[in-house]
Amino acid sequence: MNFEQLKPQVKLILAKTNKTVDERLLSICELLESQIKYYNWVGFYFRNENKDELLLGPYIGKQTDHTVIPFGKGICGQVAVSNENFVVPDVAAQDNYIACSIDVKAEIVVPIFVNGENIGQIDIDSNTPDPFTEADERFLEFVCAEIAGILS
Structure with a gap:
């Protein structure tokens, strides 16, 4: 499935006001992880x-010990700054x-x-070396902008 096909699904998930914000965010994680190999x-x-x-x-994937990340530390902490x-x-x-x-080869982080x-x-980790393109960035910016709409 391509990014343009995923956009309406992202909007549909976020429009489900009968679900909590965390439930909707987890659904976004599940959608992206299942549809983008x-x-x-x-x-x-x-x-x-x-x-x-x-x-x-909310997240989907292998369990992580990194539940708190100081600003400036790691990729996520650097994006926070x-x-x-x-x-x-x-x-x-x-x-x-x-x-x-040890399986992670690449990462992309886009702020909200x-x-x-x-x-x-x-935050997205990939077990594939160098998979992310400008199209990933633009799509994830769209996702973050849509999420911002339910958080404001």
């Missing part, structure tokens, strides 16, 4: 109130990388902005 771990991290740390939210997408084609070549699994503030991010 190189998305092997899909999850969300959100800022912990006024602390400079991220807390793990930079407010910019971060695509890592080869995690082994990245100095400030927090290893979640609500009223101009970076409140969290979507």
Whole structure:
């Protein structure tokens, strides 16, 4: 399934107001992980109130010990500071990388902005080397913008 075909499904999931926000976010994780073959771990991290740390939210994939990530640490922590997408084609070549699994070869993190503030991010790990393209970035920016709409 291509990204354009997934967009209406993302909107449909987020429109289900009878579900909690976390339930809808988990459904987004499940959709992306099941429909995009190189998305092997899909999850969300959100800022912990006024602390400079991220807390793990809903996710799908192998269990992780990284439930709290300080700002600046790892790819997610760097995105919390930079407010910019971060695509890592080869995690082994990245100095400030927090290893979640030996299977992970690449990672992409895209921030979620609500009223101009970076409140969290979507984090995707891939067991495929260098799979992410500009199309992934644009699609994930769409997903994050749609999510921001239910969080504002």
